[in-house]
Amino acid sequence: MEQASNTGRWGLWIFVLLSALFFLLPLYVMGVTSLKDMAEVRNSSIFALPQHPSFAAWDQAWNHACSGLRCEGLRTGFWNSVIITVPSVFFSVLLGAINGYALAFWRIRGAEVLFAIMLIGAFIPYQLFIYPLAMSFASLGLGKSLFGVVLVHVIFGMPVTTLIFRNFYSGVPDVLLDAAKIDGAGFWQIFGRIILPMSVPILVVTVILQATGIWNDYLFGLIFAGQDNQPMTVQLIGLVNTRMGEHPYNVHMAATILTALVPLAIYLLSGRWFVRGIAAGAVKG
Structure with missing residues (x-):
């Protein structure tokens, strides 16, 4: 028995x-390629370690790489992504928490119908709404602006965050809120003093899901952000697809890693909280 164990x-x-090697191999190839010059990239194996490691490709990707006609590197796209991601995550998570709390505990007439409509919104492919939404935003003067792309992310993030929060709150005993109501607490007092302090696991899970999804988004940034507000992912595609002479694969690899660093850092720094949130039932139901 022990031998079998x-x-x-x-x-x-x-x-x-073997699974770790399978998933880490592309990252290894990108990393070693980004540290080589183009002569070494052409003449060596993609798996070979760099003979003379250099961060020149990283500097080029960050400060000087060309995306279309602009040669400003990815630094402007990085800050655009930060400006888009932070408010989008904050408001989509906040509104999802409020909606989930209201649907779980304050069962007003029509709440189930509203929840069903939000579920439909969560599972219908958002590509179906792109054209009418883009036309509506253009007519309202919101097209090609940071506010417009943030609003789109909040709108499409709310159904999913509401579903997650509602399922989590449905496991909280009603007697807890009944006691608070007897003590005279209202809607916002209960939410701020009782519900939010209990919501740390689900908040972490939802913030991670929203932050990585919004940071990695390409389509909304391309359509709604405009030329002056392009996020990092849109600039990366423009950089890789630029056809001017030799393809600098070392710069492309460095740019790809730079674009992926933020979601990677989020998972590395808060991964254990994410696991705790899942274990606590943040996505149960």
Whole structure:
């Protein structure tokens, strides 16, 4: 029995290591390529370590790489992505928490119908709404602006965040809120003093999901942000697709890693909180 247990444990470790190698191999290739010059990229294997490591490609990607006719690097796109992501995450999570709280505890007439409509919005492909939404924003003067792209992310983020929060709050005992109501607490007092302090696991889960999804978005940024407000992902596509002479693959790899650093850092720094949130039932139901 013990031998079988050891064999199973070794098999599990081998599977985990092979899976890790499979997923880390592209990152390794990008990393070593970004540290080579183009002569070495052309004449060596993609798996070979750089003979003379250099961050010149990283500097080029950040400060001077051309995306279309602009050669400003990815630094402007980085700050545009920050400006888009922070308010979009804040308002979509906040409104989702309020909606989920209201739908779970304050069962007004028509709440189930409203929740069903929001569910439909969560699962219908958002590509179906792109054209009418773009035309509506253009007629309202919101097209090609940071406010417009933030508003789009908040609108399309609310159904998912509402669903997650509502399912989480449905597991909270009603007697807790009944006691607060007896003490004279109202809607906002209960939300601010009781519900939010209990919501740390789900808040972490939702913030991670929204932040990574919005940061990695390409389509909304391309359509609604405009030429002057392009996020990092849109600039990256323009950089990689620029056809001017030799393709600088080392710069392309460095730019790709730079674009992925923020969601990667979010997962590395808050991954254990994400797991705790999942274990606490943040996406149950």
